[in-house]
Amino acid sequence: MAKIFSVSIKAATAKLLDPIGRALLRVGVSPNAVTVAGTIGVLAGSYVAARGHLVWAVVVVTLSALTDVMDGSMARLRGTSSRFGAVLDSTMDRVADGAVFVGLAYLYRDEVPTFLAVMVCLVAGQVVSYVKARAEGLGMSCNVGLVERAERLILVGVGALMTGFGLAWGLPAALWVLAAGSIFTVFQRMWHVSRQA
Numbered sequence: 001m002a003k004i005f006s007v008s009i010k011a012a013t014a015k016l017l018d019p020i021g022r023a024l025l026r027v028g029v030s031p032n033a034v035t036v037a038g039t040i041g042v043l044a045g046s047y048v049a050a051r052g053h054l055v056w057a058v059v060v061v062t063l064s065a066l067t068d069v070m071d072g073s074m075a076r077l078r079g080t081s082s083r084f085g086a087v088l089d090s091t092m093d094r095v096a097d098g099a100v101f102v103g104l105a106y107l108y109r110d111e112v113p114t115f116l117a118v119m120v121c122l123v124a125g126q127v128v129s130y131v132k133a134r135a136e137g138l139g140m141s142c143n144v145g146l147v148e149r150a151e152r153l154i155l156v157g158v159g160a161l162m163t164g165f166g167l168a169w170g171l172p173a174a175l176w177v178l179a180a181g182s183i184f185t186v187f188q189r190m191w192h193v194s195r196q197a
Contacts, residue, residue, distance in 0.1 A: 038067025046103035054164035117175035124182035147181035
């Protein structure tokens with residue numbers, strides 16, 4: 001169900017961003033440039049989070065993450081998609097995800113339980129993505145998972161907004177929920193792949 005919801009949101013967002021994508025293509029901006037720009041934006045938002053400005057961090061990261069939808073849309077509008085573009089997109093996603101959790105690790109460096117939650121989220125999130133990539137590289141499907149990238153960003157964003165608006169427990173709670181969900185997703189994907197293998 002979460003997957004269907006995530007795909008629907010992505011499709012609706014892509015339609016909204018199509019006019020911006022067309023305008024960027026007209027002035028010569030490539031989808032790959034948009035991918036890199038979006039990652040730089042997430043890096044900036046992660047720095048803002050590390051400094052404790054969580055509401056602004058959510059705004060910056062959310063706006064930057066929209067490019068992850070727009071670059072693919074731009075490639076389709078241009079009628080060209082490349083394997084390099086796909087690899088670049090996936091690589092920049094991993095960099096952006098890592099940056100978000102590094103920023104939060106710095107923010108919570110003196111709060112051991114929350115710091116541990118951040119570390120679990122960082123590692124498990126990377127493993128969730130790796131299992132899918134490795135399985136698909138071996139010709140198996142792995143299109144399952146309770147917590148994927150969109151859900152990770154939404155959970156962290158909601159928690160950050162709660163904490164940013166005065167509910168100190170909001171982000172730590174969201175991180176523990178995400179940590180548990182990410183570990184579950186790793187096992188969920190491994191089970192799915194084992195049944196094919």
